[in-house]
Amino acid sequence: MQASGKVFLVKVEWQVGRYKEQLWAELDTGFSGELVLPATRLGELISRLGNPDGFSWVELADSSQMKAPYYIGSVSPIGSGRHIPCHIYLVGHKAIVGLKILESLNIVPDILQALRSKGITAEWTVDP
Amino acid sequence: MPKTSLQHTTLAFVLGGQQRCIEWAEWAKQFVHDFAIDELEKALQALAEKVGREKVRQVYRKRLAEEVRNASVRWTTALDVTSSQEVKVLRNDQLLRLIFEILCLGRLASFAEKMTLLTQKESEPEAEVWFAGHKCMVEVKWYDDPVMQKEAGKMWSRFITDPRPKGVRVPSENLPAHVHLRDKLEGVTEKFKSSPESVNLVLVCWFSVQEFGFTFVPALYGERFMKVPFHPLEFALPQPDELGEDGLFAREDWRLVSGVAGLWAMRSPIFEPRELKWGGMLFPNPKALIPIPQEVAAKLGEALGLFTVGTIQIIFTAEEAEALYDRHVRPLEEKFWGRLAAVNKEGQVLVGDDEVDLTQKAVERFGKGKFILFRIGTKAVGRI
Numbered sequence: 268m269q270a271s272g273k274v275f276l277v278k279v280e281w282q283v284g285r286y287k288e289q290l291w292a293e294l295d296t297g298f299s300g301e302l303v304l305p306a307t308r309l310g311e312l313i314s315r316l317g318n319p320d321g322f323s324w325v326e327l328a329d330s331s332q333m334k335a336p337y338y339i340g341s342v343s344p345i346g347s348g349r350h351i352p353c354h355i356y357l358v359g360h361k362a363i364v365g366l367k368i369l370e371s372l373n374i375v376p377d378i379l380q381a382l383r384s385k386g387i388t389a390e391w392t393v394d395p
Numbered sequence: 396m397p398k399t400s401l402q403h404t405t406l407a408f409v410l411g412g413q414q415r416c417i418e419w420a421e422w423a424k425q426f427v428h429d430f431a432i433d434e435l436e437k438a439l440q441a442l443a444e445k446v447g448r449e450k451v452r453q454v455y456r457k458r459l460a461e462e463v464r465n466a467s468v469r470w471t472t473a474l475d476v477t478s479s480q481e482v483k484v485l486r487n488d489q490l491l492r493l494i495f496e497i498l499c500l501g502r503l504a505s506f507a508e509k510m511t512l513l514t515q516k517e518s519e520p521e522a523e524v525w526f527a528g529h530k531c532m533v534e535v536k537w538y539d540d541p542v543m544q545k546e547a548g549k550m551w552s553r554f555i556t557d558p559r560p561k562g563v564r565v566p567s568e569n570l571p572a573h574v575h576l577r578d579k580l581e582g583v584t585e586k587f588k589s590s591p592e593s594v595n596l597v598l599v600c601w602f603s604v605q606e607f608g609f610t611f612v613p614a615l616y617g618e619r620f621m622k623v624p625f626h627p628l629e630f631a632l633p634q635p636d637e638l639g640e641d642g643l644f645a646r647e648d649w650r651l652v653s654g655v656a657g658l659w660a661m662r663s664p665i666f667e668p669r670e671l672k673w674g675g676m677l678f679p680n681p682k683a684l685i686p687i688p689q690e691v692a693a694k695l696g697e698a699l700g701l702f703t704v705g706t707i708q709i710i711f712t713a714e715e716a717e718a719l720y721d722r723h724v725r726p727l728e729e730k731f732w733g734r735l736a737a738v739n740k741e742g743q744v745l746v747g748d749d750e751v752d753l754t755q756k757a758v759e760r761f762g763k764g765k766f767i768l769f770r771i772g773t774k775a776v777g778r779i
Contacts, residue, residue: 299777307674309627310702314693318707321737321754323768324716326775334716334767335779336628336707339754352751358779365779 277364281355283316283340290362297328298365301353302342305360309336312357323354347372403432405439409452410460422464426487427494430662434671435494438501445504446512454512455497463490492537495600496521498660499535499699502673506698520586520595527690531594534586538579538599538657573613573621577643580614580655587651594653594685596677598699601657607676611657615678617642627676629713632705635682644680653683656701674700707764710740716767724769732772739766750776 275294280287281302292302304312313319319336326332337354342364351371369375375391382389407416420432443451466489503524504510511523520534580597587595608625617639622630638645644652658675677695679687692703711719723742737745737757745760747753750768757766770776 298779300779303779305674306627307702308700310674310677310696311700312696313702313706314696318764320758320763321766321768322710322716322764323750323776324720324770324774326778328778332775333626334628334713336764337754339751339758354750354754356779363779 277368278345279342279364279368280345281340281342282350283338283355286315289345292362292364294365294368295363296366296369298363299367300356300365301351301367301371303356303358303361303363303365305362306357307360309357312338319357321354323356325356325358327358342368344368344372403436405443405448405451406432406436406459408443408448409439409455411456415460419460419464423490425485426468426490431494434498438498438504441501441504442497442510442512445507445510450512454515455493458493458515463487463493466490488537492600495537495660496535498671499598499600499658500533502698503533506694518585518588520590523590523593526694527688529594529688529691530590530592531596531691532587532590534583534595534597536579536583536597536599538576538601571613572610573618576610577614580643584648584651591651591684594687594691595651595683596653596687596695597655598658598675599656601659601675607657611655611676611678613639613642615642615644615655615680617645627702627704628707630704631712632679633681638681644682649680650682650684652680653685653687654679654703656695656699658699658701672700673698675702677701677703679703679705710765711767715740719767720769720774724771724774728772734771735776736769736771737761737766738769746771 276291277294278289278291279302280289281304282288316338320339322334322336324332325335335356335358337356339352340355341350341352342355343350344364349372351368353367369378379389379391403416403420406419407413410416410419423432439451439455466487468485468487470483471486500512500522503522506526508525508528510525513519513522515521520532522533524531524533576599580599583597587593606625607627608622612625612630613619613621616633618641619639620633620642643649643655654677656675656677658673660671660673662671677687677692687703689706692701692706695701695703719738719740719742723738723744724736727736727744727746731746735747735750735753737747737753739757739761743761745753745757745766747756754768757768768776
């Protein structure tokens with residue numbers, strides 16, 4: 268089967284310190300956090316924001332684990348009126364927003380309800 | 396009056412008039428998107444502001460008006476993004492190279508204190524650029540990846556080439572990619588012979604899918620440093636006496652070169668308004684006569700999105716981080732399972748529940764970037 272290549276994109280504004288920026292990020296439910304920026308931006312961001320605030324130990328899609336640099340900042344899906352304090356990671360090649368965005372905007376119950384209204388059995392739980 | 400002539404005033408000046416500019420743009424559109432011509436205009440404007448319009452014309456008129464127009468073109472197979480069909484398209488490599496060079500120098504011009512375009516002699520680099528009081532000589536190179544020749548320069552092509560050549564993984568000459576890159580960089584030191592006191596930089600246009608760990612790292616530092624995947628934050632810069640003899644940086648003549656960068660520019664985001672995003676990796680030469688000053692690395696980061704390898708002091712390697720977990724966090728699993736732990740190199744641990752809150756406390760207590768965050772029990776804080 269050929270993948271369609273279609274993805275959900277969300278326009279967000281992120282901010283670290285006084286620096287803020289708007290961008291389109293791919294919604295990825297496999298990402299448990301809020302926002303990832305491509306690691307290719309590390310050079311530019313270090314010159315703008317200084318060294319990353321910290322490193323987190325994270326798991327990648329292939330189940331490997333690594334330490335990932337991050338800045339402390341906030342992200343706001345444009346139009347939501349919400350600014351969500353979060354870690355902004357620099358990993359991989361593209362900008363992605365994760366599950367915590369859906370959670371903090373209380374969208375998960377809507378998705379569950381939509382699925383259930385079509386007769387689909389669905390649950391929101393911790394990955395076993 | 397066609398829009399082109401009004402929008403591209405600097406290009407028109409360089410080419411010798413509006414009519415010539417219109418003709419040139421129409422011709423160039425066989426090979427590149429309209430946006431590349433708009434970006435070319437912006438870059439020429441930035442250069443003109445820094446070095447003067449006359450100088451820009453002197454350096455680029457002939458190259459733009461004659462050399463690229465007389466350059467050989469070839470047919471290549473590409474993917475037409477609108478129809479998703481494979482099509483045969485014309486390609487003018489010399490035009491793509493020249494546009495990239497001007498865009499790159501235009502970007503540097505926007506951030507430089509002062510700048511001089513050099514006269515394009517064989518013995519000179521492209522430009523002298525001053526950053527934070529440091530004189531930098533800049534040579535821009537284009538790398539034609541033999542594997543991804545169709546891919547190279549795709550952002551400038553009128554059509555996006557198919558990024559998945561069927562089954563092709565080995566360069567056409569059957570050379571490893573880093574050997575091919577090394578060959579391409581041979582002779583570049585000649586450009587810096589008259590500037591041994593400057594920060595000498597080679598910027599290589601890099602539109603390739605090849606990993607840096609397969610290419611730049613072994614080509615510059617030696618094959619024994621080849622590591623894939625390449626994590627720039629994990630890579631410890633070799634000391635001068637550790638450099639492999641097969642790496643370019645080990646050579647005496649290469650001491651003239653302060654660093655080599657792999658550089659790209661992408662049009663993003665996906666939707667309008669789009670802009671050109673620059674990025675890449677700058678590899679410093681541990682034996683350089685003039686190392687890259689931190690302030691210059693920061694400016695290059697700002698201007699071209701270049702991350703200078705070795706600029707972040709690695710507090711601990713991945714192995715050390717795992718050892719820290721085993722020694723200082725694992726004993727806490729029974730009591731604090733599922734909570735977060737920030738650990739510094741000395742083994743001091745802060746436990747908390749909120750990532751942002753705990754990080755702020757850890758920054759205050761241990762210092763920025765001097766700790767690592769784990770989730771007690773699963774080790775990984777989350778999935779990316």
